[in-house]
Structure formats: C-alpha cells, structure tokens
Amino acid sequence: MSNYDIFFHKISLIISLAFLWVMLSGHYTPLLLLLGILSVLVVASISSRMKLIILDQPILQLYFIRFIPYGFWLIFQIIKSNIDVCKRILNPKLPISPRLVTVRSSQLSNFAKVVYANSITLTPGTISIDLDDSNIEVHSLSKIGAEGLKTGDMDRKITSAEANPYV
Amino acid sequence: MDIISLVSSLFITTGALSILVGLLGVYRMPDFYTRLHAASIIDTLGAMLILFGLILYYGLNIVSLKLLLILIFILITTPTAAHALAKSALHGNLKPILKDD
Amino acid sequence: MIVLYINVIILCLLVITAIAINQQDNLFATTMLTGIFSLLSASLFVCLDAVDVAFTEAAVGAGIALILFLGALSLIKYKEKIKNKISFLGFFIVILTGSLLIYGLQDIPAFASPENPVQTYLADRYIVASEKEIGIPNLVTSVLASYRGYDTLGEVTVIFTACIGVLMLLGRSRGDYKGIVSREKS
C-alpha cells in the first residue's frame, strides 16, 4: 500500500463520517458545523493512529451499493423464512429436525463472502457457523431450509451482484 | 385515525407479537443452536416490523432517518453476533442435537 | 398514567434482577445479569426523562463496565466463595445506612407532585429556553455540558481516573502481547 492510497482512504473515512454527522445532527448553524468538522477530524486521526482504516476496500467505500437490489430480495426471503419458523414454533408438536450442512460459496471477494454468510444467518432457520475459504458450515433448523440453501439461489444472486459491471 | 396510522399500528402490534413468538420458541427449543434460530426471529421480524411501523407513522423526516439507521445497524450487527455465538459455542464443545428424517 | 405503570413494571424487573444477582454464585452469570440491570436502569432513566443519565448509562454501564468486569473475570476464578459467617458489623452498617437514607427521603418532594421544582419551572425552561440560551440544539448536550457543566467535569474526571487505573491493572501493550503469544507457542 502506497502512501497515496492510504491518504485516499483517510479522505474517504472523513467523508463518510461527515455524511453520518450531517445526517444525524439535523441542525446547521456555523458554530455547530465547525464543531462537527472538528469532531470528525479527531475521530479520523484517532482511528488512523489505531490503524483501524481497512485498506482492502475500494476508495469511498461505495461498494455496497451494488448489493442494494439484492437487499430487497433478501428482505422478502427473511419474511418468508420467518413465517416458516413461526409456524414451527407455534405447532404443538415442534416439527424440527436440526442438521449441519456445508454449502459452497462461489464469491471471489471477502466482502461478498461475508455478505453471503451474514444473509444465511439473517434468515431465521439457518445460521452460518464456520467460514473456510469457500465452504460455509450451516446449522439448519429443518430439511426445507437446508435444501433451499443447497439449490444455491442466494449464492448465485450474490455472485451476480458482485460481478455487476454497471455500478 | 387515518389509514396510515392504522397500518402502522398494525405493523407495530404484529412486531410485538412476533417478539413474543420468538421468546416462546426460545423457551420451547431443545438445545442452544435451535434457540438461536428462534432468537433471530426477534432480531429480524420483530425489529423490522416495529421500526418500519414507526417509520410509516413519522413520515419522511430526521426521526424516521434515525429509525432507519437503527434498523440497518440491527440488521448488520445481529447476524454477526449470532454467528459469533454459534461459532464459539461449537468451539466450546457444545454438541448440537442433530436429527435426520 | 401509563408511564407510571411502565415505571412500576421496570422497577419490579430491576428488583427481580437485583435479587437474582444476589442469589447467583457463578460470577459469569452475575456479570451477565449486571448487563441486564444496566439496560433496565437505562430504560427507567428514559421513562423518567433523565436522558443525560440514560446516555451515560448506555456508554458506561452497558459498554465499559461489562467489559471491565469480564477483564477482571479473566484473572480470577468463576465460583464465588460463600461465607456462612454472619457479620454483625456489616449488618449494623447496612441498617444505619438504610435508616439514614429513609430519613433523608423525607425532604424530597413526593413523586410527581406539582410543587416539585422540576415540574414547576426547570424542565420547561430546559426544553423551551436552552436552545436560545446555549445555542446547542441537542437538549441533552446543553443540560450536561452547560447547566451542569461542573458536575459533568467532575464525573468525567472520576471516570477517566478509574479507567486509567483499571487499564494499568489489566491492560497490556501490543509489544507485550506478542511476547505472550510466543511464550504460549513454545
């Protein structure tokens, strides 16, 4: 990593912190804006001193934008599996058959892999326990959830979102 | 009571009920890993429904922006926490109950 | 009216938590219950409109205190050693402190009484006039940092000193930590 790259990462950190400050503050008088800029700079300098700036991300950290369409699909999936798990809980016989399965992830970058593992955990009924290079160990509540993962629908969607050239 | 507040109160009540269902599941499930599944209902469906109902009620202003931010934080952090819990339980030699059918 | 019910329920939950903390002999369980206790007390502070205290409780009680307890737990054993001996001195001191507190309670105005100075002008003035007087829109910040500025300065000094003390007891620098890893490997 050259000094040039580190400089740009610092700038991007400052911009994102300032964006968050402006979003949460809601008051824009000169004194407050000055104080906000000051606090943003202090936080940025402290986190760069602590070496907390992550360098293997693209500049400006806008990478996540390409996952937004996927996010809406994921919310739909979450609601569907929530209803399924709620039905299982409310059933007096408690029809669960927990199992451990291993699924492959075909993503290239670490970020996309984390998105995949987190989406698996976010849908109730499946929890990712361990993440190797490209194998995710999943604890599933029922056979249907495990088979739904095995079809690789979610995996394909994340991979295509990762490779999306237009964003 | 106009239609928006009716819909948002419907969302909020459903969210609270789903929290209760999640806790019922936590009490009914046989082992720790299955309990995690029930707890994730609270973190996803409960939080999503309640916060979305509140966002609907407030309309588009800084309050609903904050609520949206809370929702995003919850949706990003809780799977990480659940994953860390499951992983450290598995490494701590807590065997899951497995059943094939 | 409904806020009163909520207050009562949260206070009951706090009492249950406190009794449970007292009954446990596993120190880890005690730490977890302490975390719940601080979450509950922060909810109570929000209900009682003491937003500044709730903020402090969020940062100190739920965040730092829990982590410091865990850091201390990593140095000692999990099980509490139970003493069966009854200490009469301790009993006497507890009774004395309790009766002093109850005696002191008589000077406090009744709960939610309209003659309470907080109800008559203080809260109104904070809410209405603080933005004009201080110039900071966030009510919590202006109360904490301006109306009660000296108070907050003292609090922060105490917390900072305590934090430094605990870090000197528990913490270690990064270079030191590397040495520990290599010692464990060998």
Add this chain to the structure above:
Amino acid sequence: MFEITIFIILFAMLLALVLAIIGKTVYDKILAVNIFGTVTVLFIALFGFLTKRPDFLDIALVYALINFISTIAILKFFEYGDISRSSTKNEQGDI
C-alpha cells in the same frame, strides 16, 4: 393500541430476564443478554413514540451499537479467556 404493544415489550423483557437466570449454559445467558439488548432498543423507540418526544432515539442508536460491541467482547472473552487478544494472530485487533 400502542399501550398494549409497550406492555408486550415489557413482558418480553421479563421473559428474557428469566432466561438469563435459569439458562443452563453460559451461551444461553449471553443469548438472553443479546435478546434483552434488542428489546431495550425497541422499547426506547416505542417509548419515545408513546410520549410524542422522539428526541430520545439517539439513545436507542447508541444501544444498538453498544449491544453488538459487548456481545463480541463477551464472546472473545469466552473463546480466548481474555478480551485484549486478537483472534487472527496478527498484531491488529479485530474490533
């Protein structure tokens, strides 16, 4: 309607508290604290709504973050017996 909701939330708090008291393994207790944190965030949001003063949402925001940090700290403590150690054996920590 909202009053009923907030009492349901308080009941959920009670259930999570009971889980933390009677939970057999340590992981059950951590799970209970985690649930309790989420429920507290929702409680603060709903309470601000009930009293028509949504200025308190900042606290809910802080709690949503601190809950995560404390869970990770507890789990690190459990896996390594220490909270200042990194899990990946490099010198930068992971939080």
